[in-house]
Amino acid sequence: MEATIKGKQDFLSGLLFIAIALAFIVNGRGLPLGTAVNMGPGYIPLGAALILAVLGTVCLVRGLVHAGAGVEPVSWRPFLLVPLAVVAFGISLDWLGLVAAIFLAVFVGRAAIPRAPLLPTLALAVGLSALSVALFYYGFKLPVSVWPRFL
């Protein structure tokens, strides 16, 4: 497999585009297409998806035929922990409140870099919480609770 794909970057981009196109085509099956005069809601998305599929195929074939750039390895720590930090924030915000959500995001996010020292991280979390509460809760009046709901 490795030897036959000459431009991994192009090949995988092609795959990605085709997958996106397929997802939109399959998901949009039920949408009325209409006619060219009276286009239905499904007309343009289907058209765009078909073109995307063609472009994806071009990319894919180019990746097979032409020698091109490879894909740099993914470093898993940031790739997993940065999104996780944001998810943690999103899940906790409603019932744990702003401060706890920020603490979670800071500590999970900080782990994206190995050997994160504890004390500066704690200071950062405290500082960011104070700033955010002042700015967003009191300043911009975001409808969130500062502390956990159940307290």
Next chain:
Amino acid sequence: MDAFLSNLSLGLATAAQPFNLLMCFVGALLGTFVGVLPGIGPLATMAILLPITFYLPPDSALIMLAGIYYGAQYGGSTTAILARLPGETSSIVSTLDGYQMAMKGRAGPALAVAALASFFAGTVATLIVALFAPALAKVALYFTDYDYFSLMVLGLVGAVVMARGSVVKAIAMIFVGILLGSVGTDVNTGIGRHTLGFPELLDGINFVPIAIGLFGLADLMANLEKPREQAKLKSTGLRALWPDRNDFRKGGPAAVRGTLVGSALGILPGGGAVLASFASYAVERRISSHPEKFGTGVVEGLAGPEAANNAGAQTSFIPMLTLGLPSNAVMALMIGAMMLQGITPGPQVMTERPALVWGMIVSMWIGNLMLVVINLPLIGLWVQLVRVRYEYLFVMIIVFCCIGAFGINNSVFDVFVAVAFGVFGYVLIKLDCEPAPLALGLILGPMMEENLRRGMQLSDGDPSVFFTRPLSLTFLLVAAALLLAVAAPAIRRERKEVFNEAD
């Protein structure tokens, strides 16, 4: 001329309101700040701040956002010159001759040349915007659905041609954007499309969390993998700040040429600060009598691109203000900000909201003046910012991304949208697919669909009208010519050369 003056005075009256002055200052300051800080750029900053602009009056919101954009051009060059760290992509070129000047003990003059060239370019570009925008908007009022559709096609093709990297991928990214733009309730029938059953998606995927994910979180994840080099600062030679006569004699004309190149490229679809600076460096080297000296601290190699990136940043507002067409991702964000305020972008904005448009145009000049004042005396302070460790900075960016995504609709759903697009954006970076065309497709897709559908209805399903209307045909022909041109081997080489100049 009378109209020109009354427009400018209306703009001055708006921009000089104390609150707007403050917002202009905040924007310029923030822009300089993120321009200096590597790892966060104007795009991510503007995306994160978009939700906040919702609480501001429209003119103040746009004035602040614009300030971030051109402020970042100033800030980016400071670190490029002093530490060889381009804070922004548009200041990569300044690391060549600017840093070399600093190495030769002429850091002060280099910074002054950069600031003065930028200020000169900013002044000229402001006038160009003020002169050209109304004329263009007037013409645009006569555009039919067909013309609009074809113009948007041209805009998107332009964005592809100007993008670096593979053309096929860039076009594909546009279609990904168009598909994402189709999510939500269909305007004509009221049927929900591609909502996957989420009621939150009936209004479409919000642009802000997408931008935060693609330009904020994704960049951050990619930045974290790079080894951090501690900035080495050049602190000598800051005392003698003022450029000498030679700098003026050679840098002056270069700044004028850079301003012209930048202004022209900024107006073009797909143009903007980045392309302008690269192109100006190429121009300067080509016309120079000593091209071999470039890269050793030649003042033209600094003054030209510095003027160009600022001019390009500003004139790229012209298509956005007059036609509602974003020429780059930053302008897509500006359009997003307008929509948040309930303003439909398009040529009617100029006539319906003159105070907003002219206030913003004049604020650019005021902002440029502020930037010279913020930058030159405070250089020492800004330089210290380079020492801010990314390991602390990135955590702050994460938190602000979270709150920004939430704040747009006060909905946790948008936070998850941001995460999804962060991961998607990271994959795109790995595959070397530029996210900017996606942003343009996302903004333009729904407008194009509306124009196409209405146009086809009016023409009874006959697509040939797009080719028989003179304006529409012209736009399509130019678009086709551009596409053919990129395919031509000679231009392809040239394009590669322009973009790789700095490598």
